Amino acid sequence: MKDWDAYSAGLRTQGKALSALHPDLVKGFAALNQGAASARHLDAKTRELIALAVAVTTRCDGCIDAHVRKAKHAGATREEMAEALGVAIALNAGAAFTYSLHVLDAAGE
Known part of the structure; x- marks a missing residue:
């Protein structure tokens, strides 16, 4: 299994390096995340559960x-x-099923 604490520390280190190289990009990314995190209709827990499902997919x-x-x-x-x-698992399975129909369509009769 992954050492998530070490992985997180590595991300922070590399994130700082990217910020130094391209600060406008990192500022824009931070602004996007801040906007997405603003609570309007979904509570924080629901948003984070959605985020985890998307992270998996x-x-x-x-x-x-x-x-x-x-x-x-x-x-x-x-x-x-x-x-x-x-x-997330069911959605990925559904996407694979649906996309497999493209193969049959492309193969023709």
Whole structure:
């Protein structure tokens, strides 16, 4: 299994390096995240559970690292995380099923 604390520390180090090389990019990314995190209709826990499901479907380790921490801080339990992950797993399976139909379509009759 992954050492998530070491991974997180490495991300922070590399993030600082990218910020020094391209500060406008990192500022824009931070602004995008801040805007997405603003609570209007979904509470923080729900947003973080959605973020975890999306992190799985996009295979983003950095997203998993950040949003597990945020989900825990928002009060999400392992059981709630597992349920959100079930949605991600089902959605990926559904996408694979639907995309497999493209293969049959491309193959023709």
